[in-house]
Amino acid sequence: MTNRTISALIFTILLAFEFSVPATAFVQASGQDDPLLTIGGKPVDKDELIYLLSKGNKSEPGTPGMSREEFDENLDLFINYKLKVREAEAKGLDQSEEFLREFESFRENLKAPFLIRNSLEEGELRKAYSRMQEIIRASHILLQFPPEASKEDSLIVLRMALKIEDEIKKNGSINDLAVEYSDDPSAQVNKGDLGYFTALQMVQPFEDAAYNLQAGQVSSPVLTNFGYHIIKVLDRQPNPGQVRVSHILVRIDEKAPNGEDLAKRKVADIYNEIQKESTIWENIVKNYSEDPASSQKGGMLPWFSVGSMIPDFEMAAFSLTEIGEVSPPIRTRYGYHILRLEDKRPVESFEAMEESIRSKILRDSRSTMILSQVMAIQKSRYNFDENEVNVAKLRTEMASVTKNSFAQTLIEKDLANNQIFTLKGKSFVAQDLADFMAEEEFTLRNKAGIFDTWYERFAASELNMAEEADLAANNKEYRMLLKEYRDGILLFSLMNDEVWQKGLMDSVAQKSFYEKNIRDYQWKGRVDAFIVKVLDMTQLDAARKMLVGKPLSEELKASFEGSYKLSNPLAYQTESGNIEYSDHAVLSKADLKESYQELEVNGHLHLVLLGERIPASPKKFDETRGLVIRDYQEFLDESLVESLRKKYPIKINPKAKEETFIALNQ
Structure with a gap:
């Protein structure tokens, strides 16, 4: 996927959180037999749970499968997930303009790898890279x-x-x-x-x-x-890959009677000068090269591959083998050149070149060839049968008719109900083509062949829709992926409305939740502390001199940090503030009655200066608001699931549940 929205990214994270217990590889369970469960009377197939649990699993062969406990845990999470999707549907979120727009965007991206066109394009990409x-x-x-x-x-x-x-x-x-x-x-x-x-x-x-x-x-x-x-x-x-050279250019004055000889002598003199050990290439280029685009840059040219330059220049460049090697003068239609090899690199990997190759293929005649092949395969696969007699008649009768008058002319000539083709047993008539033309914003630049162009576009559109319908009906992987993203967008929308935004924006509810659960927001015993971790032991005495016998104050902290950061920033690491001491790596070992002490912890000496002790007490709302919001959102989520479990009766099919467990452990 290349055009994922923020909501889709969050949805992916959400699923990763909700379905966290590992599973074995995805098993292609059988089709539409008894559902795994029903939620509010709506069936949920076991294949969906198998797909979600197996998605992205990389278990090594021979590793143990999923335990009963893990399976039940995941089933419970899956039910919570489907309950939220069910509620989103009940609220009509799946009919909102925003949902339909976002889902359609996802569908366009999701279906691409499954289409006939993709496999043909992939074949052309691989063939082109192989030829390269x-x-x-x-x-x-x-x-x-x-x-x-x-x-x-x-x-x-x-x-x-x-x-x-x-x-x-x-x-x-x-x-x-x-x-x-x-x-x-x-x-x-x-x-x-x-x-x-x-x-x-x-x-x-x-x-x-x-x-x-x-x-x-x-x-x-x-x-x-x-x-x-x-x-x-x-x-x-x-293929030798790519090469980068710098060059000196001496142009030939075509108007001068001896222009060729003058240029040849000049480039020979320059070449002789280059052979001297004291010569600096960049200076020679700057002084003598007549290529204004490169002379001030040491003659440097961009990287190029075979087929990008005129043949004589190119062959000279690729014949250089050692970095810094200089070519004898060569002649091209631009004049005489001396080349120096700057660097070489091999043909890049397929992955690195894939998008560049794709872009070139889609801009040349191969794209037309691919579309023709796609249509040929679609016509064969979906039983496309053209009514050649009627199409020929329409081509003759409508040859000079414009788009705007097409529908009316069909009626006047009594051609609207003429069949043009059948597709998967469904008949299409000329009026269907007229309706398609009226809806499309495409305008022909060349008015000639209007019928053939529109007929081709209409047939291609119907064939593409037939292929997509076939994908949705018969390609299990695509169907599951599409459902995953559909349900994911709905899940995100519901959670955003009922949990995330509500928990983030409702400050009154946040404070109420904080007050009801204030026992969860308590400071343990704290002490005002300044801790100096000594990284450079040669600076120990300097630190002691600044700290020993001094009372802890903000001025002392600022003075110490300002001094060492200016003179020796790598000598110490510091930590300060009102710190809970019971679980702190250094302070848990300190004597809180001593104002200054030195403690060896994890291989480093720590200089500790202590001030006022603060007994355990509740945290103020502003001190813990981030944690309160997180907890409140979790509370809203749990409350939502609880209410949905009451609203939508859940029935689990024991037989399908056992089949699912077995499938996940095969």
């Missing part, structure tokens, strides 16, 4: 379609791609052919060489094709949104 363990170097030729290409145009492009594939396989140079044929503008510079890349750096069809080729192999034409690609994999090797 390797980098690929490839060249390609791109053949684009002409604007508004016809089917015949597309076939012409495909035939051309097949011809080029054949030439490459007959030992033609893909790089020479890229210069001649490729529609990728960069091919005139890089001859189709893309350098190294890894997963999620190319569009999905291109990536899939490249990762299915071995070094030296050539693909058949690969269709992407850009056109047809012919791909030749040149190399595959383990």
Whole structure:
């Protein structure tokens, strides 16, 4: 869970407190037989108790199960829990706007791991991470379609791609052919060489094709949104991870007739200067680098991985092996660079990269592919049957109809009752689609294909609801988790109203409770004391000098603490105030008649200065208000349970109780 509210967090703590006795692993008990108990006539199944007691248990195999006493104890706590949920329902808390909003938020989060989409996304995440363990170097030729290409145009492009594939396989140079044929503008510079890349750096069809080729192999034409690609994999090797370098850049003055030679001589001179032992890299960068973004920072660049920089720069960076190693000058389209290796790190763990990978997958074509696969699985699982004739008719008749006029046009054309599909045996008609469109706030940017877009959204919505209903009906783990959170929100709401807030805010009731139970709020005998624990024995005499023969006073305490904290803060630890002495580690050993004494306790010397003794007496309300509030809230909780046990008759099924005990000890 990622978006938990404060109430949910408190609920988790509350459950951990109420169900504290360990249990064995959760046993999948049988379905809907006799309930474990009824509360006010409402049945409670034994699976619910088994689930709650087993939640999060980490018992080692072979450890003893739950005793009868522990089981009865937990059953009693469970009944108290269900009584409170029952009362919350009776008060209508489960119908409040706040509850419905919070529960719906939880349900959205809780169902996600159980959905078909989640398992498909997980598969894509794992596949992408697996591919990230390797980098690929490839060249390609791109053949684009002409604007508004016809089917015949597309076939012409495909035939051309097949011809080029054949030439490459007959030992033609893909790089020479890229210069001649490729529609990728960069091919005139890089001859189709893309350098190294890894997963999620190319569009999905291109990536899939490249990762299915071995070094030296050539693909058949690969269709992407850009056109047809012919791909030749040149190399595959383990992913080196990330690298951080600093660099010096010398730009080439393209306007000067000898700009290239001048830049080459300048970078050679800089490189020679770097070889001198007295040279400081940062100074050279500051004085000579023509990269304004990094020159004042020692030339430092951010961490980067394969596929993030232009190929020549990247290959030079990853070829450096020792920290501090400097590369010879290399040329890129930006000019000449000298690189120094600052650090390297391997590919991060799946857990560290998971959210980053997920974000990239959900932003590219894989997300559309996942949604298509989800719908295909849902349609098969939930018996989706499209009325193809009626859908085709609606597509034709409603092609140019806007969202606002859709429902009226259906009526005018007598199409509202035309069936469009059945799902789990239920029939859906065109009017259902119109109702869905009226409720949705989604607006199409492109008016073309309005029917197909809305029909797809409507079918997806109904399929998703069918999957969620199936989860709630047939997935026991999800059903139990959903019930746990539903009841937990209700429990929190009731406890907040009847116990926590009441106990915290009602000061009159607090004082009344304090007065009735004043015997529980008593000071034992106390003494005004100043205790100095000596941590540095070389400072013992200095402490004695300040304390021996002096009467205890606030001025003395302040003087002592001010002096040592200023000069030697680690020499002593101090404790002071009116302290109950009978249970105190140091004062329980002190002679209360002596004003100054030295006591050895737990391996440390303590200097003790005593003042007035205070006999046992009641605590004032303000002195113990925090404890009173806690006790008063416990009293309110006990009173609530007592009243609920009278209000809602409890009947326990002995047979189901025994079955529950056995299930917990298997």
